[in-house]
Amino acid sequence: MKLDQKSSKMLAYFTSQMVKISKPGMVWLAIAFVFILGGLYALIVQIIEGHIxxxxxxNVVWGIFIANFIFFIGxxxxxxLISGILHLLRVEWRTPIIRIAEIITVISTLIGPAYILLCMGRLDRLHHLALFGRIQSPIIWDVLAITTxxxxxxIFLYLASIRDLAALRDYPFKSKxxxxVYKILAxxxxxxPKQNRYLDRSLDIMSAIIIPLAVLxxxxxxxxxxxxLRPGWHSTIFAPYFVIAAVFSGTGVLIIAMWVFRKYYKLESYITKIHFNYLGIILMILGALYAYFTFSEYLTSWYGSETWEMEVLYKLFNPNEYWWWFFFAAIIGVVLPIIVILIPKFRNINSITAVSAIAVLALWVKRYLIIIPTLxxxxxxxxxxxxxxxxxxxxLIEWLLTFAGVALFCMLFFLFSKFLPILPVVKADEGNYAQLRKTAMKRVIKRKVKETEKKESEKIKDL
Amino acid sequence: MKSLYKHILIIGLVVIIAAGNVFAQKNKKKTTRISVEYVKDHNKTETLVAKLRVKEKRYISLNDAIVKFYSVSDTSVLLDKIRTNKDGEAIFVIGDNPKIFKDSLGFMAFEVEYDGSTSLKGSNKKIAVKQSNLEVSFFQKDTIKFIEVEANEIGGNNQTSPVKGLKVLFYVKGTFSLFNFAKEKTDNKGKIKIEFPVTMPGDTNGELTIVAKVEEDDIYGTVESMGEINWGIPVPLVKEKQRGLGDTDAPLWMVYTLITLLSAVWFHYLYVIFMIIKIKLAKRSF
Amino acid sequence: MANKKNKHSRRQFFSKTVPVAIGTIGGVGLVAQSCQQANNDEEKISLLSADGQLVEVNKSALTKVPYKPVPPDEARKGIPGKHFVMVVDLARCRNARKCVKSCDHHHQLTPDRPFIKVLRMQDNKTSAPYWMPKKCFHCDNPPCVKVCPVGATYKRSDGLVLIDNERCIGCRFCMAACPYSARVFNWGEPKHQDGDRPYSPETSIPSQVGTVEKCDFCPDMLRQNKVPHCITACPNGALYFGDRNADSVTNGSETVRLSTLLKDKAGYRYHEELGTEPNVYYLPPVDRSFPFKEAPEGQPS
Structure with missing residues (x-):
């Protein structure tokens, strides 16, 4: 695998980072490990005692497990969406952030469904889903959709990593x-040119297919x-509302992850203010959309003032119940990011990351507020x-398992960055690709010319 | 201070009452009550149903106790000893028992007796009945449908004669209970003619069971007779819904949508995996 | 010559069914008492009788009633030709809670998770409060059955909605979907259970941890042509049960036509607008048999 100078430099830097874990990194891992152990303890207690x-x-049959589930899938x-859309649109600045985004997707899609399993009363009967599954049930839709x-x-993450895997395969590591592993994966x-063509075609297909799939x-x-038939749930705008909320929180987590890795691996020259600004603006637009959906949802049910609906709204707007949480989740967590990003004076890497963190936290609280007051x-x-x-x-058991999930997310993310460079090292050979396209076009033109020549000669014959 | 005395007084009273209860339970036998009923069901099986109960706070059934059945004339003849079931009932089937005495008017007299035990008092009860027959039949006159019931008593020398002025209740038999729709007395010929309740639903064929019953008559006891007729309004069997949201099988549009969506996505996955294989195969071609 | 009439047996139906519950325990208890002197050191078991009293019984004195419940697969088919309904006369309910007790007893439930709840209802500030016994409504368009991912809860041809707790995966989607809060979950290991009995969805016994349960309309009784336990337990005849196809319902002592009853007393179904089509009808609390009295302090609903 031939690499240009820039890529070789990057590869050398990342491989040196990959084979060692710095002191703060060890502390981070240790903390995460403690939380995961706490979660394991909670899991054992829950398996032995039951959901009691x-x-x-x-009445409240679903709790923070389900909130975590929606959060992680979100x-x-x-x-x-972010990397899929950016890839399809060939946005230039996507390169340094695309890998982080893809890793987030895979890890959170692994951890999210675990919370559904934690919520199940009879985990030992998981196979009943395959034996007796009824496709009328939204849970079966979910099982099929999330697995797919x-x-x-x-696949998407793997395809986007093949070029780097090839580079890593050819890099002389101390440990063989x-x-x-890289040789197998590469x-x-x-x-x-042929391989590049196949790979780019596959990437295009996958990024095109992952977008509707994620929406679904x-x-x-x-x-x-x-x-x-529940107030606060039985709403026609719920699907788009969830989709927007999910992209909103996903973008928030992406910004946080960018900030963390930028600090940890000292990637200031790769992940720059531009990336934060662009993603910040995307976050702002999504925040506005999300605010619009929130307003529409609650205005409709408040205006109609049906008794059952009002009972839920009363809980959300009552200072003794959920008002302050609602205020944080639906107002602070949305308005603050919009204001901070909207005004150029406030806009910098740290402030954008801070409001992203607030937005992500607010979105978790919002999921809690969707589930619990209704029940x-x-x-x-x-x-x-x-x-x-x-x-x-x-x-405590539920909190332990929640934090264990977050810790597992962080740990897997960290460990993954030790296996693959957190930024794509090898740039797609788009020049080469363009060249191919040109020759292909030339061939087509040649054929067309030949055809017209043939036709003309036939015409001449006819004459 | 005052309240302390009050407490002592209350505690003392409680102790006395409790102690009294303990002694009372040891010395005093519990009262039992026995009742007996003559029942002739629609199969013309005649039984004596004795029901034994014990007085606790209220009367409750006593099971597994022995009840003696006697035929009574000038002397009593023991017919049988029967254990009560879990409902406290001992059921004696009369049949053609030669031991049973019948007087010249056709009356049979019986006595049931419970001897009691170490903790329970005994009790007994007498009953006298006259055998009778009840027949249900159906006929139609013009468009009106009728139910007819004929009641006959059996005399001392087994000859039958109509019973007049006998109160008969009419029921439709339901799953759990009998629905009463008429009550009538027999005429001089021992007959009753009533109109059929045409609005009554039957089973899928309109079949329903009419029960005519003499209930706890002073002379004849309980006598029951049944007749089946397909004059009810047929209740069609509701066809089970197929392929609904609540059924085992899903609606077809749902199945098709799901298959289309899933196969569209998975086809592309397979295609991409095929491309990866092609990448592997294309390593040498430059 | 003639015998005195026995007033109790006049109420034909009542005498045949109610004492079954009381009689079994009471009878067993007494028999046990009489043989106590003989074997003093015999093993004893405590039983909860239908009227809520604890009776101590010698184990040998307990003659178990042979009972063969229908296995789960067979329990999916309804009783042919029937469609069961319940009618609750709110004018006759005085929160006596006998239905709850007999239900708890026969389903071996602890009082903390009953199938039946008696709710204190008040439709609005100016209207009068009343007691509303609430079981599962066995809807004809059941939201719970629709959402079950494994078909553990199902609708039968005779109108019953049952749960197979050997199939249930415990996702509780049905509980979230039921607008009437009819379902209970076994959050921990169930207590006071007769584990020897073979499981049947028709008895809901034995319960299993991590599965959903609810009022089942006692199909084991229905198969024996007997009404559910709660019906006969009600001292005020507030609960009627019957077959919609035969248009007749009974409260144990009287049998009436369903259509007549609903017509005469303006029967309604709870929250008809939800489209669930319940099989439990309510008769409005008018011309009440009892004045409304608040529940004693600390009484669970």
Whole structure:
């Protein structure tokens, strides 16, 4: 695999980073590991005792596990939509951020469904989904859509990494296992014109297919709620609302990840202010769209003021219940990012990252507010004597598992950056590709000329 | 101070009452109550149903206790000893038992007895009945449909004669219970003629069961007779919905949509995997 | 010559069914008492009788009623030609809670997770409060059945909605989908269960941890042509049960035509506008048999 000077320099830098873990990196790993151990403990407790150890009860049957599930599937949008669209549009500045986005997609699509499994009462009967699955159930739609999506995003990430894998295969590592693994994964890629053509075609196909697929996945997720007869869930705009919220949070996580890796691997010369600015503007536009959906959703149900709907709204707007959370999730978490990014004076790398973090956190809270207040407002009056049946409070077990998920996300992300350069090293040989296109065009022109010549000669014969 | 005395007084009272209860339970036997009923069902099976109960707070059934059945004339003849079932009932089938005495008017007298036990008092009950027959038949006159019931009693020398002024109740048999729709007394010929309740739903063929019943009559006891007729309004079997949201099989449009979407995506995946293989194969060509 | 009439047996139906519940436990208890002197050191078990009293019984004295419930596969088919409905006369309910107790007893439920709830309802500030016994509505268009990913909950041809807890994966989507909060979940290991009994969706016994349960209309009783336990347990005859096809319902002591009852008393179904088509009808609380009395402190609904 031939590399240009710039790529070789980058490769040398990243490979040196990949084979060692710095001190802050070790601390980070250790902290993540502790949280994961905490999650394992919680998981064992839950398996032994049953779901009684969670805060969920007969009215609030779903808790923060489901909120985490939507959250992680939501941030997976970063790779799917952002990198998919940027790739298709051949946006020049996409190169340094595209890999980070794709990794986010794969890891969060792996972790998200784990929360569904944690929510299941009988994990030992998972195979019943295959044995007795009914495709009328939105859960089956979800199972099919998420599996397809996960496999799609793995293929997409893999395709986009083949050039780097080939470069890594040819790099002399001290430990030979790396070269062996890279050799298998690089499928003998050498950058020949034919190989480049196949690879680029595959990438185009995958980025085109991953976009509608991602939209569908989050719509299906929204339909789990939308298909029920519950206030705050039974809404026709729920699918697009979820999609927008997902891209919004995905972009937020992408910005945070960019900031972290930029700091950790000192990538200031690759990931620049331009990238933060552009992504910030995308975040702002998505935030505005999200605000529009939020406003439309709550205005409609408030104006109609149906009793059952109002019960949920009352919970959200009541300062003693969820008002401050709602205020943070639906107003602060949206308005603040828009203002900070909109005004050039406020716009810099750190501020954009900070508001992204706020937006991501707000979006998690919003998922909580979508699920819990609705379940706390059943149609028939709640006349239970037990407070835990009326009001949901997540237990330590649930928090441990939640943090374990976040820690696992961070750890996998970090470990992945030790396996593949976090930025694409080898640039796609687009010049070469253009050359091919030119020769192809020449061939077509030649044929056309020949055909017309033939026709003309025939005409002459006829005459 | 005052309240302390009050407490002591209350505690003392409770102790006394409790102790009293303990002694009372040891010394006092519980009262039992036995009742007996003559029943002739629609199969013309005659039974004596004795029901045994014990007084706790209220009367509750006593099971697994032995009830003796006697035929009574000048002397009592033991017919059988039967254990009560879980409902506290001991059922004696009369049949053609030669031990049963019948007087010249056709009356049979019985006695049921429970001897009691170490903790329970005994009890007994007498009953006298006259055998009778009840027949249900159906006929149609012009467009009106009728149910007819004929009641006959059986005398001392087994000759039958119509019973007049006998109260008969008419029911439609349901899954769980009998629905009463008429009540009538027999005429001089021992007959009742009533109009059929035409608005009554039957089964899928319109078939329904009419039950005529004499209930706990002083002389004849409980006598039941049944007749089946297809005059009810047929209730068509509702065809089970196929391929609905709530059924096992999904609506077809859903199946097609799903297959189309999934196959479209997976086809592209396979194509891309095929391309990766091609990349591998194309390594040497420059 | 003539015998005195027994007033109790006048209420034909009642006498045949109610004492079954009381009689079994009471009878067993008494029999056990009489043989207590003989074997003093015999193993004893405590039983909860239908009226909520704890009775201590010698194990040997307990003659188990042979019962063969229908296996899960067969329980998917309804009883042919029937369509079961329930009618609740709100004017007759005084929150006696006998239905809840007998249901808990027969389904071996602990009082913390009953199938039946008696709710204190007040439609608006100016209207009068009333008690509303609520079971599963066994909807004809059941939202729970639609969303079940594995078909563990299903609709039968006789109108019943049942749960197969050997198939249930515990996702609780059905609970989220049910607008009437009819379902309960086994959050922990279920208590007080007769594990020896073969499982049947028709008895909902034994319960399993991590699965959903609910009122099943006692199909094991229906197969024996008997009404569910709650119907006969109600001391006020507020609950009617029957077959919609035969147009007759009974509350244990009286049998009436369903159409007449609904017509005369303006029967309605709860939240008809949801389109779930429940099989439980309510008769409005007019001309009440009892004045409304608040529940005693600390009583669960």
């Amino acid at each position: 150890v969670t805060g969920m009860r007969d 941030i997976s949008y970063a790779g799917a 999506y996960l496999i799609g995003s793995i 296992w790396r070269n062996k 499928v003998d890629f050498n950058g020949t 996945v989050h719509s299906v997720l929204a339909w789990i709620f939308g298909m029920t 706390e407002a059943p149609l028939l009056p709640l006349q239970d004597m037990r407070p835990e049946y009326i009001h949901y409070t997540p237990t």
